[in-house]
Amino acid sequence: MTSDKLISVTEIARHNTASDCWLVVDGQVWDFTEFHEEHPGGSAIILKYAGRDATKPYNEVHSPSTIRKYLHPDKLKGVLDTSTINDEWLKEPPAENTRVMLDNEKPPLHTLINAHDFEIVASKTANKKTWAFYSSAATDLITRDANKSCFDRIWFRPRIMRNVRSVDTRTSIMGVESSLPLFVSPAAMAKLIHPDGERAIAKACYEKGILQGVSNNSSYSIEELAETAPNGKFFFQLYVSPDREKSASLIRKVSSLPQFKAIHITVDAAWPGKREADERVKVDESTSVPMSDAKAKNDKKGGGIGRLMAGHIDPALTWDDIAFVRRHTHLPICLKGIMSADDAILAMKAGVDGILLSNHGGRNLDTSPPSIITLLELQRRAPEVFDCMEVYVDSGIRRGTDTLKAVALGATAVGMGRSMLFATNYGQEGVEHLIDIMRDELETAMRNNGITSLDEASPELVNTGDVDHLVPAGRLHQYARKVAKSRQKLLAAKL
Incomplete structure (x- = not known):
């Protein structure tokens, strides 16, 4: 068969023009001649590697299945004859930009002892674009930073002299057992920091017994992740597309996989920040x-991945679309991105199964409220919500103490997004190590607060006095009133 034919590096190198373009990807020789002009990312990147091995740049941004999705099987010319590899073949293309490294090497994994360490290492070792995409947030970064600082302003009220020799961190999330009140929040394009990307996260979550949220913008498809962790437990983060049939098809596909336990509809991304x-x-x-038709490009505004890949998100999403999602799935539905008690009440009335209090990590609307403040608002204004559906929190979780504070205030579980991406810098082992760190910190916080199970965590465990003034007491502003715009127009007309 043609696909089994051994092809020498000398032969491959002859096909190095726009009219005769072969590339090697993962040891297989493919003919890109007819495709490169249709490539969503443009011809340049393909022609850069014409007649050469493109495995590294391909795997940095694409799922293994992508090439077979776009190229007909007859474009597979054969396999690379590794016995013919020479020094010339191993040279980088002349225009290759070497990966920017601020430090020469990542420190040994065992030397990282908290979530902040993973972030520091990523800032020094990830390439510039990966770091910019992962770490960035909207405009002045006020919400991003407040997400964490507001947790720090909540104090514990520890109880002493209790038998805390054994503690139990197990819980249930949407009816699914979890070893911790912790899940991996869906975050896009984990492959940018490690070739295994979301696959590494999937394996780690399975080993550690927690759920993984899979982004609509995952580097790997849901089928590939289910294959990676056939006994894993996932939920899917859905961006509803303007093309509803595309979303419906994706929802049905997710619902057909037994590894997926819920669908989270993203509601805090009406427009990219x-x-x-x-x-x-x-x-x-x-x-x-x-799993998306969105394509990256550079334009006069810059090269923001978040903005440039948001074209598949429908800004016309409304509460009526919950019924649309329900028509295509039997799975529990959660709304991801609730930022007020008023919308939490509407979600409850809409009959959804859960809500995730989130501001997208401060990435869309700067000065939107920190998630822990929204959790307190629910306690103050809509405590009945906790009796009707599960409430989750992400944005700002960095410590086991953060987890315990959220659980004490009514959260079923918390999610970590950026930190898990930074941990993926070390592959599966890095993610497992961070989960172990969070488990150890949570157990330590529980013991030193005098509790041995999550059922014992309650608001009496915390003092929120330093942030209580930030918690809204009602839907309306406490003193400002709306100015009638009709009067402003009337005055303008007199001028």
Whole structure:
């Protein structure tokens, strides 16, 4: 068969023009001649590797299945004859940009002892675009930073002299057993920081007994992740597309996989935020993801991945669309991105199964409320919500103490997004190590507060006095009133 034919590096190198373009990907020789002009990322990146091995740049941005999705089987010419590899073949293409390294090497994994350490290492070892995309947030970063600082302003009220020799961190999330009140929040394009990307996260979550949220913009498809962790437990983060049939098809596909336990509809991304750090660094225009039609590009605004890949998100999403999602799935439905008690009440009335209090990590609307403040608002204004559905919190979780504070205030579980991406820098082992760290910190916090199970965590465990003034007491502003715009127009007409 043609696909089994051994092809020498000398033969491959002859096919190095736009009219005769072969590339090697994962040891297989493919003919890209007819495809490169249709490539969503443009011809340049393909022609750069014409007649050469493109495995590394391909795997940095694409799922293994992508190539077979776009190229007909007869474009597979054979396999690389590794016995013919020479020094010339191993040279980088002349235009290759070497990966920017601020430090020469990552420190040994065992030397990292908290979530902040993973972030520091990623800032020094990830390439510039990956770091810009992962770490960036909207405009002045106020919400991003407040997400964490508001947790720090909540104090514990520990109880002493209790038998805390054994503690139990187990809980249930949407009816699914979890070893911790912790899940991996869906975060896009984990492959940018490690070739295994979301696959590494999937394996780690299975080993540690927690759920993984899979982004609509995952580097790997849901089928590939289910295959990676056949006994894993996932939920899917859905961005509803303007093309409802595409969303319906994806929802049905997710619902057909037994590994997926719930669907989270993203509701806090009506429009992409201005993430300036991400915009300042150009994006590789070949970047794409398998479950979205969105394509990366550089334009006059910059090269922000978040903005440039948001074209598949429908800004016309309304409460009526919950019924649309229900028509295509039997799975529990959660709304991801609740930022007020008023919308939590509407979610309850809509009959959804859960809500995730989140501001997208501060990435969309700067000065939107920190999630822990929204949790307190629910306690103050809509405590009945906790009796009707599960409430989750993400944005700002960095410590086991953060987890315990959220659980004490009514959260079923918390999610970590960026930190898990930074841990993926070390592959599966890195994610497992971070989960172990969070488990150890949570158990320590529980023991030193005098409790041995999550059922014992309650508001009496915390003092929120330092942030209580930030918690809204009602839907309306406490003193400002709306100015009638009709009067302003009337005055303007007199001028």
